[in-house]
Amino acid sequence: MRIDVLTIFPDYLAPLSLSLIGRARERGLLDVSAHDLRRWTSDVHRTVDDTPYGGGPGMVMRPEPWGRAFDELVPAGVAPPRFVVPSPAGAPLTQSLAAELAAEPWLLFGCGRYEGIDQRVLDDAADRMPVTEVSLGDVVLFGGEVAVLAVVEAVTRLLPGVLGNAESLAEESHTGGLLEAPVYTKPPVWRERPVPDVLRSGDHGRIARWRRDQALVRTARRRPDLLAALPPGTLDATDQLA
Numbered sequence: 001m002r003i004d005v006l007t008i009f010p011d012y013l014a015p016l017s018l019s020l021i022g023r024a025r026e027r028g029l030l031d032v033s034a035h036d037l038r039r040w041t042s043d044v045h046r047t048v049d050d051t052p053y054g055g056g057p058g059m060v061m062r063p064e065p066w067g068r069a070f071d072e073l074v075p076a077g078v079a080p081p082r083f084v085v086p087s088p089a090g091a092p093l094t095q096s097l098a099a100e101l102a103a104e105p106w107l108l109f110g111c112g113r114y115e116g117i118d119q120r121v122l123d124d125a126a127d128r129m130p131v132t133e134v135s136l137g138d139v140v141l142f143g144g145e146v147a148v149l150a151v152v153e154a155v156t157r158l159l160p161g162v163l164g165n166a167e168s169l170a171e172e173s174h175t176g177g178l179l180e181a182p183v184y185t186k187p188p189v190w191r192e193r194p195v196p197d198v199l200r201s202g203d204h205g206r207i208a209r210w211r212r213d214q215a216l217v218r219t220a221r222r223r224p225d226l227l228a229a230l231p232p233g234t235l236d237a238t239d240q241l242a
């Protein structure tokens, strides 16, 4: 997968050189580049923003640098990337959206700052590539960079070879629509708190049942909306929600 990020703060993307993503880049599984949007400015001050038409607080990102960046990074005749823009107005980032993005060969991220990006940038982008505005949640950040780190992590961990133990993907939250069961490791007792006996029983059938029950109860208590969204037939007669 190729990932390009347009930002006025490329150093914010430095964590993409660390840990499993960094190793995936070294192994050629990922090609990640952060581009300073100011590279495509045309004035001595390298201006990327201006006051909003219609008045209001703050500044808006001007369209010209974005357009020049698209022209260079996504030339005509090249299979275009999917343009992903983190925004409070975007679609919620979910595991299923992460899986959808993980199927793309090339993602181009656009990091807004200030009060946002001139809408004509999104409109111009939509004329040349698929555009997805995505939100980490109903919260406002300083800009899109931190959200890009989260989206890139959610997406790239799903790519073959990036996560050392692919089995981890099968048992985690939101895989199958449920929250994951609580996890435990050594010591067997810690500050007078024992590990549930069933997890040390060696009975894999009982352990699987316990984990399923814990996932159902947790999901029912914390995210009843996820239960309501389960495909018909996901729960069976053996499933207890309390």
Ligand SMILES: NC(=S)c1ccno1
Residues within 6 Å of the ligand: 086, 087, 088, 134, 135, 136, 137, 138, 139, 140, 141, 142, 143, 144, 147
């Ligand atoms: N909620 C998101 S993703 C965001 C981006 C910029 N500000 O908030």
